[in-house]
Amino acid sequence: MKKRLRIFALGGSDISPTGQVDPKTGKFKIPDLPEQWRRTAETCELLATIIKNNPNDNYILTHGNGPQVGSIILRSEYSKPILHPLPLDICDADTQGAMGYMLAQLTNSLSVIGIDRIVAETVTRVVVDHNDKDFLNPTKFIGPSYKKEEAEKIQLEEKHLMKFYKKNDEGEELWRWVVPSPKPIDILEIDIVESNIRSGIIPIAVGGGGIPVRKVIPEILNGDEIYKCNYDIIYKRKFIQNQKPLEIYTGVEAVVDKDFASSLLGTMLIEKAKNRNEELDVELNIFTDVDGAKLNYQKHDQKDLRLLSLQEAKDLYNINIFPPGSMGPKIKSAINFIEGGGKKVRITKAELYYETLKGNAGTTIVYSK
Ligand code: ADP
Numbered sequence: 018m019k020k021r022l023r024i025f026a027l028g029g030s031d032i033s034p035t036g037q038v039d040p041k042t043g044k045f046k047i048p049d050l051p052e053q054w055r056r057t058a059e060t061c062e063l064l065a066t067i068i069k070n071n072p073n074d075n076y077i078l079t080h081g082n083g084p085q086v087g088s089i090i091l092r093s094e095y096s097k098p099i100l101h102p103l104p105l106d107i108c109d110a111d112t113q114g115a116m117g118y119m120l121a122q123l124t125n126s127l128s129v130i131g132i133d134r135i136v137a138e139t140v141t142r143v144v145v146d147h148n149d150k151d152f153l154n155p156t157k158f159i160g161p162s163y164k165k166e167e168a169e170k171i172q173l174e175e176k177h178l179m180k181f182y183k184k185n186d187e188g189e190e191l192w193r194w195v196v197p198s199p200k201p202i203d204i205l206e207i208d209i210v211e212s213n214i215r216s217g218i219i220p221i222a223v224g225g226g227g228i229p230v231r232k233v234i235p236e237i238l239n240g241d242e243i244y245k246c247n248y249d250i251i252y253k254r255k256f257i258q259n260q261k262p263l264e265i266y267t268g269v270e271a272v273v274d275k276d277f278a279s280s281l282l283g284t285m286l287i288e289k290a291k292n293r294n295e296e297l298d299v300e301l302n303i304f305t306d307v308d309g310a311k312l313n314y315q316k317h318d319q320k321d322l323r324l325l326s327l328q329e330a331k332d333l334y335n336i337n338i339f340p341p342g343s344m345g346p347k348i349k350s351a352i353n354f355i356e357g358g359g360k361k362v363r364i365t366k367a368e369l370y371y372e373t374l375k376g377n378a379g380t381t382i383v384y385s386k
């Protein structure tokens with residue numbers, strides 16, 4: 018029988034929404050930890066019902082980290098007088114731990130309905146190209162939202178590159194810090210994720226898009242093959258002509274988009290199943306803070322896109338109507354996923370999941386309609 022895998026990619030901004038106005042200060046508020054726990058618990062409750070209704074399927078949870086990684090790096094900057102700063106790859110790793118810990122509440126939601134399945138947070142590294150064009154034109158929004166004037170001041174004083182993100186429900190412009198977001202090209206822990214799902218475990222993987230690392234190209238010096246990693250850490254062995262280089266990786270300061278990483282995770286698992294002559298039906302469910310992709314987003318003639326074929330998604334993506342750093346990566350990830358053998362992609366709000374299944378909410382992308 019064909020095995021089915023359901024990937025649920027949870028938006029960092031769904032867990033910690035940005036751009037909500039605090040009535041006391043008039044500023045945009047940053048959701049505190051109790052709110053993040055509660056919002057995560059709500060999503061876990063939904064996931065538990067889906068798992069209950071489809072007990073023979075396999076599941077993977079992934080999550081974004083834009084607001085959360087931004088909070089960590091801001092904390093690191095404020096504490097500079099007394100503590101060493103934290104590079105972005107370490108901040109990414111920290112979010113995998115803390116957000117994975119919160120998402121592991123899923124076991125509680127499963128327990129109360131009598132389901133006993135292990136949920137395992139997997140620290141995951143993703144390989145990126147150090148020459149990715151996003152290093153020259155960063156697109157990944159992190160941290161809280163600011164009003165335009167405040168963002169301009171931060172850009173001037175803190176040297177953080179700030180860009181327009183979107184408008185909030187009140188129609189105010191939200192501006193955020195952007196950092197490089199190279200495309201993931203490989204997932205180092207893919208075998209662990211695969212063996213977990215094959216044992217019925219529910220892995221939480223590529224959290225925050227994964228910790229970005231790059232493959233180190235060796236230098237040849239005095240008959241030695243030398244791999245230079247961050248912090249002056251060096252790996253060395255004798256150079257032998259035509260010897261296959263070692264797989265040595267070192268961290269990259271960036272934040273990978275979780276939609277790209279989740280899509281890659283799905284297509285890598287499809288490929289691996291194919292190599293074993295097995296067929297795997299994989300669907301990717303992207304939970305975010307908006308009810309699907311729209312045409313003319315936030316304009317008077319905004320229109321829902323409920324069902325798109327692969328070709329329609331590509332045509333829309335190619336006319337650049339989906340902005341980088343938010344809806345753009347979701348649509349491109351969906352295209353990559355379906356082209357890589359994925360069955361279906363849904364982009365929706367968690368609470369609208371069942372309406373999305375009926376075609377009444379969200380955006381569903383399939384190979385052909
Ligand atoms: P997440 O953390 O879930 O990945 P993102 O901010 O990356 O959230 O992407 C979701 C956001 O994309 C929404 O909040 C929405 O404001 C924005 N967005 C931009 N363009 C569109 C569009 N055409 N249709 C729907 N949402 C859009």
Ligand code: MG
Binds near residue numbers: 081274275342343
């Ligand atoms: Mg995003």
